Amino acid sequence: MSTSNINQRSLNQAKAFLLDMDGTFCLGDALLPGALELLELLNRRGLPFCFLTNNTSHSKLDYIRKLRGLGVREEDARVYTAGDATIAYLNKHHSGKKVFLLGTPSLAESFCEGGIALSESDPDVVVIGYDTSLTYDRISAFCSFVRKGLPYIATHPDVNCPTPEGPVPDIGAMMSLVEASTGRKADVVIGKPNPGIVNALTEEWGLEPEELVMVGDRLYTDIALGQTAGVRTVLVLSGETRREDLANAKNQPDLVCENLTDLTWDIIN
Numbered sequence: 001m002s003t004s005n006i007n008q009r010s011l012n013q014a015k016a017f018l019l020d021m022d023g024t025f026c027l028g029d030a031l032l033p034g035a036l037e038l039l040e041l042l043n044r045r046g047l048p049f050c051f052l053t054n055n056t057s058h059s060k061l062d063y064i065r066k067l068r069g070l071g072v073r074e075e076d077a078r079v080y081t082a083g084d085a086t087i088a089y090l091n092k093h094h095s096g097k098k099v100f101l102l103g104t105p106s107l108a109e110s111f112c113e114g115g116i117a118l119s120e121s122d123p124d125v126v127v128i129g130y131d132t133s134l135t136y137d138r139i140s141a142f143c144s145f146v147r148k149g150l151p152y153i154a155t156h157p158d159v160n161c162p163t164p165e166g167p168v169p170d171i172g173a174m175m176s177l178v179e180a181s182t183g184r185k186a187d188v189v190i191g192k193p194n195p196g197i198v199n200a201l202t203e204e205w206g207l208e209p210e211e212l213v214m215v216g217d218r219l220y221t222d223i224a225l226g227q228t229a230g231v232r233t234v235l236v237l238s239g240e241t242r243r244e245d246l247a248n249a250k251n252q253p254d255l256v257c258e259n260l261t262d263l264t265w266d267i268i269n
C-alpha cells in the first residue's frame, strides 16, 4: 500500500496508463515486482496502456522483443520511444533536412525507416541520442557541427541510465560534455518530460491529458510530465528515486508507490 501523497481519486478516474520501462517495469533483463500483474489488471478493467521510454539505445522493435521475452503478451507490448517522438518532430519541423545522428545502429535504422536522411559530412541538423557505440571521433564531429550553429536536438534529457550494475552515463551527461566544449545547450529536448511524447497518444485514444496516468521512477522526466503535459503521475520507488529525494523535489507525483505491486493494490482498492 502506498504511504504518501495519496490521490486515490485521480487513480480511480484514470482512463489510460503510460508506463515507464527501466526502473519501473523492468531492470536489465528482469521484471520488477508486480509488472505482469499490473498489465493483467489493466486489461481486466479495459484500460489501455502504452510503454513510454526515453531510452533510445534500441529501436522500438528491440523493446517489443524485450517485453515479449519478459513474458508480456504480443498485444500488450505497445511501445512509444523518445526516438519515435524525435522522428515525428524532425518530420514536422525539419522536413527533408539531413541529420547527423549520435546514436546506436538500431536508432539510425529507425531514423531511416522513419524517412530521415542521415549525413556524416553535410548535415543540416544534429541529433544526440543515447549512444552506447559512441567514439571520440564521432563526439568530436558532433561538437564541430554544434559549434557551426546547426540546430541541435536531443532525444531525451536523462543524465544516467539505470542498469542492474548501477547507473551508466546517458545523454544528459554527454550534453554536458558538448556544452563544456562548445558553450551550447540543446535547442530542443524531445522525450519525457516534453509533452509532445504524450500528445500522440491522447490523440490516438481520444482522451484528455488529465485522464492519463504516467507511472515512472524518475522525477525530472516521468513525474515532470505532470506539469508539462497535464497528466496524473505515480512515482514508483523501484528505480532511481529514493523516498528522501521527494522532500525537495520540484516535481511532486500525485501518488507514491514502492513498486507496481503496490500500485496494483491501490487500483484494486
Ligand SMILES: [Mg+2]
Binding pocket: 020, 021, 022, 023, 024, 216, 217, 218, 239
Ligand atoms: Mg525509468
